Amino acid sequence: MGSSTTKTVVVKCAACDGPMASPVFCDHCRRLYPAESLNHFELLGLKPTYDVDPADLRRRYLRVSRGVHPDHLQEQAADPAAGLRVSAQLNEAQRVLRDPVLRAEYLLELHGGKPASEDRRVPEGVLAKTMLLREEIDEARAHSDTDALGACRQTIQQSVDDTLAEITQLAGALPGNEAQRDALRAALNAMKYYQRLQSECASGS
Numbered sequence: 006m007g008s009s010t011t012k013t014v015v016v017k018c019a020a021c022d023g024p025m026a027s028p029v030f031c032d033h034c035r036r037l038y039p040a041e042s043l044n045h046f047e048l049l050g051l052k053p054t055y056d057v058d059p060a061d062l063r064r065r066y067l068r069v070s071r072g073v074h075p076d077h078l079q080e081q082a083a084d085p086a087a088g089l090r091v092s093a094q095l096n097e098a099q100r101v102l103r104d105p106v107l108r109a110e111y112l113l114e115l116h117g118g119k120p121a122s123e124d125r126r127v128p129e130g131v132l133a134k135t136m137l138l139r140e141e142i143d144e145a146r147a148h149s150d151t152d153a154l155g156a157c158r159q160t161i162q163q164s165v166d167d168t169l170a171e172i173t174q175l176a177g178a179l180p181g182n183e184a185q186r187d188a189l190r191a192a193l194n195a196m197k198y199y200q201r202l203q204s205e206c207a208s209g210s
């Protein structure tokens with residue numbers, strides 16, 4: 006979705022003045038730059054926005070991965086493990102950014118929103134709903150009632166879908182104000198309850 010070029014951050018190489026696909030390496034003179042201070046978006050040459058096109062993300066990931074590979078770099082860096090560290094950082098960046106929930110969570114914290122460890126609130130009704138669902142699941146399992154279990158799975162999936170729609174809307178409006186960021190945190194916390202329930206429901210039958 007959206008044009009990828011508008012989300013691209015163009016950085017110029019300090020050595021050759023060439024445009025760089027990522028601030029971490031230069032395609033032209035094949036230099037490796039320090040990556041420690043870069044966030045996931047910066048590493049992949051993206052502006053920090055929620056709207057990320059998975060195909061574009063994949064292309065960027067592959068391009069930067071190739072770029073920081075020791076075979077591609079002109080000189081072995083003074084620190085031979087630097088490329089490996091960037092690769093690990095890249096894998097983590099891709100893992101987080103391609104997942105719509107993890108991406109929202111990451112972006113929220115980039116914009117100064119509270120992490121889950123500081124704000125565990127969930128929207129009203131979520132705890133009661135998940136508790137009830139858990140009871141229904143136990144009941145259905147106790148009676149080997151596959152229809153009832155299927156109905157539980159459907160209810161959970163619907164909750165996941167609804168919560169994701171809310172997350173998408175709130176994360177798309179970041180940075181927003183504090184109330185909006187708190188609402189996003191609450192929706193992300195709710196998502197964790199539903200996802201946990203979903204994986205519990207998927208294991209065994």
Ligand SMILES: [Zn+2]
Nearest residue numbers: 018021031034
């Ligand atoms: Zn260069």
